[in-house]
Amino acid sequence: MIQLNNVTKRFPGGQEAISGLSLSIDKGEMVFVTGHSGAGKSTLLRLIALIERPSDGQIIVDNQNTRRVKRRKIPAYRRQIGMVFQDHKLLYDRPVFDNVALPLIIAGVSYRDAGRRVRAALDQVGLLHKEKQRPATLSAGEQQRVGIARAIITRPKLLIADEPTGNLDPDLSLEVMRIFRRFNEVGVTLLIASHDITLIDSLGCRRIALEDGKLQQEADPWQ
Amino acid sequence: MAITRNADAIAPVRSSSVFSIWLARHTSTSLGALGRLSRQPFASLMIILVIGVTLALPAAINVIVKNMQSVSNSWSNALDFSMYLKKDLTVSDAEDLANLIRQRADIESVGLITADEALLEFKKQSGFGKALNQLSENPLPHALVIRPSSGNTGASLTLLQEEIRNLPETELVQVDTEWVQRFHAILDIVRQAISIGVVLLGIAIVVIIGNIIRLDIENRREEIEVTKLIGASNAFVRRPFLWTGFWYGLLGGAFALLLVQYGLYLLREPVSRLAGLYQGKITVASLTITESSAIIGIAVFLGLFASWVTAARHMRRIEPR
Structure with missing residues (x-):
């Protein structure tokens, strides 16, 4: 699903966030990216989401070389990937329903047709009864689940999440991870950046550890 | 997950036409x-x-x-101009002249104001009635009020006025429309x-x-x-x-x-x-x-x-x- 060949991301100052990184993630995998802050976790996800372009190397997402995705085509490319952020990135001036519906509206689905799917997505994250509330009235864990509902509403094959549990206490974190797990069980590929090693270990998923933009080790629980 | 058009990106939604999507948006x-x-x-x-x-x-x-x-x-449609006749012309001379001019194609109408009529009018309007009564004879000439037909251009009007001015019977031609x-x-x-x-x-x-x-x-x-x-x-x-x-x-x-x-x-x-x-x-x-x-x-x-x-x-x- 995702393949990186010798990818380097150099910032204008000259420092490298990712240097010569190669890795491969199969379809249907649930993979964690770990490492200290500044190790390049976020940059890796941003490269995959085409928020950044690599300085060097090749990134292939679902058989598609991202270098060939023209600027004009980036929105269409992003619509195929579900994204979850540490700070949720919700729109606080509109209710939960509208937030979750947004990807569908962007894709041209009418507001009315979107309703059924918005409720299905909210049901999956356990927030069906909160659709009319404003995000600001929700707890951090609930806001994150709204973010997840928004990410999965277009039924992407790939979901990337940058520190999705960064602001949550352990119980809420575990709940979010369980939600991710359920998506993984129906075939969604997940790539999650996190520094919560204990939580990750308890899930028993593959881990990609980054250090200074390079691969530190690949801890595979099945070996 | 190749890049497809919007509508395809989300398969299981009821398919609507591109136009209705556009309209709804x-x-x-x-x-x-x-x-x-x-x-x-x-x-x-x-x-x-x-x-x-x-x-x-x-x-x-x-x-x-x-x-x-x-x-x-x-x-400016009222392009009338006045033609004052020489003093020695009689009323019937003036009538003949009016009829003659009236026959021209570029003239719409010609009105005759005889000297007597003009004096009468002047007495009425000016308020000098009594003073004017003292005059031994009417100082006013006969006048023709000429209205050119509307087909005239500025140039043909000038030409027409010139022609009238050159008639032997003419004392004076007065045009009032320059300010328009x-x-x-x-x-x-x-x-x-x-x-x-x-x-x-x-x-x-x-x-x-x-x-x-x-x-x-x-x-x-x-x-x-x-x-x-x-x-x-x-x-x-x-x-x-x-x-x-x-x-x-x-x-x-x-x-x-x-x-x-x-x-x-x-x-x-x-x-x-x-x-x-x-x-x-x-x-x-x-x-x-x-x-x-x-x-x-x-x-x-x-x-x-x-x-x-x-x-x-x-x-x-x-x-x-």
Whole structure:
């Protein structure tokens, strides 16, 4: 699903966030990216989401070389990937329903047709009864689940999440991870950046550890 | 997961035609933009006011010029000139001459005012009746009032007047319509000035709306970033701002129309009083349907143009970080 060949991301100052990184993630995998802050976790996800372009190397997402995705085509490319952020990135001036519906509206689905799917997505994250509330009235864990509902509403094959549990206490974190797990069980590929090693270990998923933009080790629980 | 068109990207949604998607998007975005304006009624009203006044100014001047022109046209149709005959001509000589001139193709009518009639009229009008009675003989000549046919051009009129002037019976030819031509020249200058003014005011409106839209974009920067992050195209994030510009233009144009029509309504009364004094039929011509739609059209165009230029410039700059 995702393949990186010798990818380097150099910032204008000259420092490298990712240097010569190669890795491969199969379809249907649930993979964690770990490492200290500044190790390049976020940059890796941003490269995959085409928020950044690599300085060097090749990134292939679902058989598609991202270098060939023209600027004009980036929105269409992003619509195929579900994204979850540490700070949720919700729109606080509109209710939960509208937030979750947004990807569908962007894709041209009418507001009315979107309703059924918005409720299905909210049901999956356990927030069906909160659709009319404003995000600001929700707890951090609930806001994150709204973010997840928004990410999965277009039924992407790939979901990337940058520190999705960064602001949550352990119980809420575990709940979010369980939600991710359920998506993984129906075939969604997940790539999650996190520094919560204990939580990750308890899930028993593959881990990609980054250090200074390079691969530190690949801890595979099945070996 | 190859890149496909929007509609394909989400397979299990009831398929609707491209047009109905387009229509639904625009309907909801336009209403959304209108809702946004109505949520800040005071600010929106001020902007609409500014646009309205700015547009009403040239429109009003234009209407005034148009009215003056129609009034002066009715004057210039009266191209009559007077031909005073030599003193030694008798009434029957004058009648013969009038009949002769009347037969010309470029003459519409010829009226004869005999010396006696002229004196009578003069006595009545001038108030010198008694003094004039002292005169031993009538000092006034016979006169012909000649009305050229409407087919005449300026050049043929001059030629006609020259011919009449050269007739042996003619003492004097008097033309009274030169000032009408001068008046027309002045109106032409005013018109020219308006069209220059319209361009300048148009630029002002574009700048005003552009600035408002720019502020709006800055205020909604975060929202734009987030929507772009989850796959919105530039066109998608631009759309609400275009509609905002559209509504400003439409409402501002409508307000300008209202101002002009109300102004004309206020003028109607004094103008008809003036017309009464002149026994004339001067009516105030208001804006025609074409002119009204032109004002609205120009306003909408300026609004759309301003918002499009501004949004296009700023949307590219706002990228998710």
